[in-house]
Amino acid sequence: DAKTTQPPSMDCAEGRAANLPCNHSTISGNEYVYWYRQIHSQGPQYIIHGLKNNETNEMASLIITEDRKSSTLILPHATLRDTAVYYCIVRAYSGNTGKLIFGQGTTLQVKP
Amino acid sequence: NAGVMQNPRHLVRRRGQEARLRCSPMKGHSHVYWYRQLPEEGLKFMVYLQKENIIDESGMPKERFSAEFPKEGPSILRIQQVVRGDSAAYFCASSPRQGQRRTEAFFGQGTRLTVV
Numbered sequence: 001d002a003k004t005t006q007p008p009s010m011d012c013a014e015g016r017a018a019n020l021p022c023n024h025s026t027i028s029g030n031e032y033v034y035w036y037r038q039i040h041s042q043g044p045q046y047i048i049h050g051l052k053n054n055e056t057n058e059m060a061s062l063i064i065t066e067d068r069k070s071s072t073l074i075l076p077h078a079t080l081r082d083t084a085v086y087y088c089i090v091r092a093y094s095g096n097t098g099k100l101i102f103g104q105g106t107t108l109q110v111k112p
Numbered sequence: 113n114a115g116v117m118q119n120p121r122h123l124v125r126r127r128g129q130e131a132r133l134r135c136s137p138m139k140g141h142s143h144v145y146w147y148r149q150l151p152e153e154g155l156k157f158m159v160y161l162q163k164e165n166i167i168d169e170s171g172m173p174k175e176r177f178s179a180e181f182p183k184e185g186p187s188i189l190r191i192q193q194v195v196r197g198d199s200a201a202y203f204c205a206s207s208p209r210q211g212q213r214r215t216e217a218f219f220g221q222g223t224r225l226t227v228v
Contacts, residue, residue: 032215043116043203043219044155098207099145099168100217102155 022088116220137206
């Protein structure tokens with residue numbers, strides 16, 4: 001699986017958009033970009049994933065560059081409950097692969 | 113549709129005892145993954161199973177740890193002769209088999225193992 005690079009920490013004001021970057025310059029053609037978050041010590045929560053097109057759901061938007069070497073997770077209106085560690089993961093889903101390899105992630109602190 | 117269910121949520125074992133952690137995947141999911149999170153550390157992949165098969169156990173310690181996912185029933189992570197260093201949160205995730213439209217893996221709330 002390709003490796004990802006994320007800033008270790010970020011701050012965001014409550015109500016503002018949080019933009020979390022991720023670099024995955026060695027991503028392969030069959031690898032998806034997944035985002036998860038872990039709030040305190042709870043189980044990781046799935047947020048969104050995409051292959052090459054931008055994606056949006058009720059939680060967030062995912063912007064993937066045309067060359068697929070980087071992406072940005074956007075939380076449009078961050079709340080205090082969005083304070084968490086956010087993980088960007090590239091994951092193949094073919095053959096017998098499919099495991100998620102977690103890096104250090106970005107600790108997002110949403111401040112009032 | 114119930115999520116991934118793990119039990120027990122908290123487990124206390126004395127050194128030398130066995131710990132059994134159970135994971136029931138989401139309905140329709142046939143892939144299970146186990147992860148360990150030591151205090152103040154990240155999530156580490158342990159093992160990836162499909163029904164009756166271990167697909168990838170590259171993250172499993174060589175001794176005392178084993179996992180299974182039988183044809184019927186939950187997946188079990190077994191730790192024999194526990195030591196204090198096994199104290200951690202153990203998370204299970206499940207995902208559908210290949211070919212399904214949705215491929216996301218969902219996690220349970222974990223089992224917190226404390227070895228005393």
